[in-house]
Amino acid sequence: MMTMEEKRVVGVKGAALRVSSPERAQAVFELAGVSVTIGRAVPERAPDVGLGPDPQRWVGRLHCTLDFADGMWSVTDNASVNGTLLKHGDTIERLQARKRIQHGDTLLILGDMDPEGEPVYWELTFLDPHTTRPAPFGSPSDVRHTGPCLRYDWVAARAYRNEDGEETLITGLRPQGHQLLRYMAGRSISGAAVACEHAELITALWGAHEEWAPHRSYSRADIAGVVRAVRRCVEADPSNPKILETVTGIGYRLNVLAGGGSTGEQGASGL
Structure with a gap:
């Protein structure tokens, strides 16, 4: 991990980010x-690209992620408090789903407020000069997960495995496994696979530390045990998960069917 304080420059061989701090x-x-x-x-924990110093904590601990799949890079805001803006040409939009990112696009992340109350941003410009460039019109397209994914029915409280339009009811889930899927589906309600940190999932399943029974503690190992049990129910090959994926060093993310919830669906905050 490199932070802005180090001001280290890496030679650009392939894709890269040029990061400019508020200063x-x-x-x-x-x-x-x-x-x-x-x-x-x-x-x-330190992210791969650390934005700091950030004494006002405008930047989220896991603010957004870049992913490479199917020959292209995409960006997902991780349900951050202050959001991520994507500047493409003359247009600026707030990320609501996973978006393809193209050479010259810039991510804007709030870094400070000036004395007049105007926002000052971290600017992260995506550089991929050797890739094939799309025609210079239109905004970046949403990136749909093309493999198997999960659809959660909030009214019936049931989970379905969806692959190529075919749905299968997921059975055999233990209560904690169902709770894990319900929470993570709520975090990814927009269709973007939001990465959930280990500590966040521990709190979602067992409550805050002060609520635990005396002499009882929960750790990443406990979460990993629940995840293994869930994968045995939802994955075609639990050893090569496509639906409930590991985000190395962070936690897990759930690939959900975009727009696939039933009428009356709600986010995790409504549980």
């Missing part, structure tokens, strides 16, 4: 791997 310090981060996390570094 206009710059660095270039080469995008290695197939998933890159962006956010504010905290003592127990």
